[in-house]
Amino acid sequence: MRRYFGRKLLVYGLTFFVAVTVNWMIPRFMPGDPVQSMLSRANVAQPAAVEAMRAHYTAMFGFDLPLWRQYLNFWGSLLRGDLGISIWLFPTPVTDVIVRAVPYTLGLLIPSILLSWVAGNRFGAFAARRKWLDNTVLPLGYVLTATPYMWLAILLAWAFGIIAGIFPVAGAYGYDLQPSWSGEFLGSLAQHWFLPFASLFLVAFGGWAIGMRNMIIYELEADYVNYLRALGAPMRLVRRYAFRNAILPQVTGLALQLGVLVAGALVTEIVFSYPGLGHLILQAIQNQDFFLLQGTFLFVVVGVLIANFVIDIAYVLVDPRTRTGMGGTA
Amino acid sequence: MALSVTDLRVYYQTLRGEVKALDGVTFSVADGEIMGLAGESGSGKSTLAKSLIRLDGRMRHAGGTVELDGRTLPIADDRAMDEFRFREVSLIPQYSMSALNPTRKIGKMVGELLAARGVPGGTAELERRLELVGLSKDVLGRYPIELSGGMKQRVVMVVSTLLNPSLLIADEVTSALDVSSQKAVATTLLGFRDHGLVTSMMVVTHDISLVYQIADTILVMYAGRLAEKAPAEVLVTAPRHPYTRQLVSALPEVGVRYEDRRLAGIPGNPPSLLNPPGGCRFRDRCPVAFEQCAEQPPFAEVAPGHLVACWKAE
């Protein structure tokens, strides 16, 4: 058990290290000059002033140091939680910008992932025993999973936002409102949340439902099911076992799909101009805000790694085969 | 009479038509009898075994009856059969290695099975039975993956016989094992009967020479029908059906499967069961066939406890 987690931690640690390094490299070796972009925004005409500002910014961002120093400094400030200063929202620290956006992204991601997983698994297991459901609704599931997140998001925005006019299609709350705990604000928040949530939920739901349905059908043909049935065990018990065994690969599937789901959420935020991390990424690119881009990517990568680790642990807790495979209790 | 099967017909439904895998089978098994069921691959042994406990989705009960201890088994009615399964008819499957739910501790699984079947308690008895086959009660706290193949096989044997069934069906339980484990399993089966844990037994096998050591009688099938049934000793030393004669003459030492050398002298294959020809199904391969064989021979008693389906068996 301990060795297993030790190995896992090592793998996650390495992944983190590589991610940080790549992250550090990308803006530095990419075309475009962040300082130049700052200067052009400042719109100063006097060459002397421009030079002074350039020196100021270069020193501030650390671009005058040798690369290896920059790299070490990057790690140093990273460990202190300092991701630099945003250019787009100068002079707000990147960390603050991210912290402000994270609740929106999590507010979309967590409910859509958890609800689609739970509902998809339940529905898939249910469909596996109803021929008519299997034949009518499941093809829809296939269509849903095959739909790219962006398409469904655009489709929903168009149908319910623009044509039907039921839901707003941009922002996290009405432009005329200030964040507060008032009913009006919370209602607006929910309204703006619904479509991006629904598009994430639907695509993921289709995938889980199909996976579960196939797993259940496979489980119901397993030898242990035949044996139980031969001993007259009621379908209730057999289904319970089958569901439990079928859910295990779905837990692994959740870990594997997490990256895709997060990417889907980022894209969906862009479609709905929802002010989460996806929106930040778009803004960072448009404003050549390398620090923000870097910080956001890093944050996403770390988040996915942590979530994966949690799922790994959960899997070990629910599947005795991995537990015994580790030489723990055998 | 523990088991009595009359004119049983069970067909597989396939896209090309019905495979008549069990086509009019009549025999009985007495209280306390261990009957070996032999015959080459595809002769319908497993079909017969499954018919007595649980038809699979493609099987259709096309006719005939099965009576156990005087009660008719509703073999075509999956729900109604549940009452008889485990308590009256039980099964040791061929796939013992994978017969236990991999994600449940064995004790827990058995407990849940018993509770679902409305059998209270039973832990003490379970532990006693495990001891009988040389397992400690610790296995109840383990997952199947933590047991060796032989241990799993013994656990399954104990579970299957836990409710003292009237009829125990064992389908090819030894075919995946090495010779010494085969003997151990055979001895255990014999022990179940001798301790009165099961009344009668049907042991399906490829290995006549092994089943011969524990069986009281042996029933030989050929192409969905019965060929011969006789006391084990008689069947092996004085068979009357030409097919059985071939099987027995090719009988090797214990442990070597007759199938490996089976019917070396008989050219041809068994007929297709999709559209089997009329008359004796062994006709095409029978060295002593004659005109009358175009008619189906009855499965008739030629000596006490010795039944043969052959016009030449007198």
Ligand SMILES: Nc1ncnc2c1ncn2[C@@H]1O[C@H](COP(=O)(O)OP(=O)(O)OP(=O)(O)O)[C@@H](O)[C@H]1O
């Ligand atoms: N699911 C099925 N669908 C169609 N035909 C089947 C099916 N299962 C078995 N059969 C056919 O039924 C016949 C009898 O099969 P069965 O499995 O009872 O033979 P067996 O005597 O047990 O053979 P073996 O020694 O190989 O286990 C064979 O001709 C086989 O091809």
Ligand code: SF4
């Ligand atoms: S009935 Fe005829 S064909 Fe069949 S086994 Fe006897 S002799 Fe051979």
Ligand SMILES: [Mg+2]
């Ligand atoms: Mg078979």
